[in-house]
Amino acid sequence: MTDAAPAADWLGAPTLRGHAVTLEALTEVHAADLAAGADDDTVKFLSRGGPDANTPDGWAGYIVRLNAIPDRVNWAVRRLDSGVAVGRISFSEVRVSDRWVEVGTMLLPAAQGVGVNPDSKLLLMTRAFEVLGANRVHFKVDARNERSVRAMHKLGAVQEGTLRQYQVRPDGFARDSVMFSVIRSEWPAVKAGLRDRVAAGR
Structure with a gap:
C-alpha cells in the first residue's frame, strides 16, 4: 500500500502544468476571465450555486466563499495557449483519514470538448493517487x-448509485446527486484513457 502524504499536503494547491492547461490556486485574480466567459449553463447545476451576478465582482465574491469552505482546495484552470482562465477544478472535499478526495469541475462553454477537461482531470487525479496516496477519488x-x-462514464468512473435529495442548492432545490468513483486499482486504466484523450485534444 502506498503511504499517504502528510495531511497538510492534501490541503495545498501547488501549480500543476499539463498539456493544454495549468492549474493554479484559485483567487479573485481569475474573476474577470470567468465572468467574461460564463453563461447561464456554467453554474446551472453547481451544488453551491454560482456568483450573485455574472460580473467580476460577483465572481470574486463567489471565489472568496469557495476558498473559505473547510477541507476544500480550489484551482483555476488556465489554458496554456491563451493564458485565459476557463474554469475551476477542486478537491470539493478532502478526507485524509479515509484517504479520499471528491473532485468537482466547472468549465466555461469555450473550454468544453477541446481537451481541457481530460487534461485537468489527469493532473488532479494524478496528484490524488500518485502524490497524496489516495485510495479513492469520487464525483457527485x-x-x-x-x-x-x-x-463520468467516458472517464471510466464507476457509477455507485444516486443520493436522493442529497444537496440543497441556494435556490432551495433539493438535488439528487449521482455518485461516481475511481479507486486505486482502477486508476491505471483511467489514466491511460485520459492520456489518450489529452493527446487527441478531446
Missing part, C-alpha cells in the same frame, strides 16, 4: 446534468 453529479453524467 446533479442527476439532471446529462452532459456531466456522460462525461
Whole structure:
C-alpha cells in the first residue's frame, strides 16, 4: 500500500502544468476571465450555486466563499495557449483519514470538448493517487446534468448509485446527486484513457 502524504499536503494547491492547461490556486485574480466567459449553463447545476451576478465582482465574491469552505482546495484552470482562465477544478472535499478526495469541475462553454477537461482531470487525479496516496477519488453529479453524467462514464468512473435529495442548492432545490468513483486499482486504466484523450485534444 502506498503511504499517504502528510495531511497538510492534501490541503495545498501547488501549480500543476499539463498539456493544454495549468492549474493554479484559485483567487479573485481569475474573476474577470470567468465572468467574461460564463453563461447561464456554467453554474446551472453547481451544488453551491454560482456568483450573485455574472460580473467580476460577483465572481470574486463567489471565489472568496469557495476558498473559505473547510477541507476544500480550489484551482483555476488556465489554458496554456491563451493564458485565459476557463474554469475551476477542486478537491470539493478532502478526507485524509479515509484517504479520499471528491473532485468537482466547472468549465466555461469555450473550454468544453477541446481537451481541457481530460487534461485537468489527469493532473488532479494524478496528484490524488500518485502524490497524496489516495485510495479513492469520487464525483457527485446533479442527476439532471446529462452532459456531466456522460462525461463520468467516458472517464471510466464507476457509477455507485444516486443520493436522493442529497444537496440543497441556494435556490432551495433539493438535488439528487449521482455518485461516481475511481479507486486505486482502477486508476491505471483511467489514466491511460485520459492520456489518450489529452493527446487527441478531446
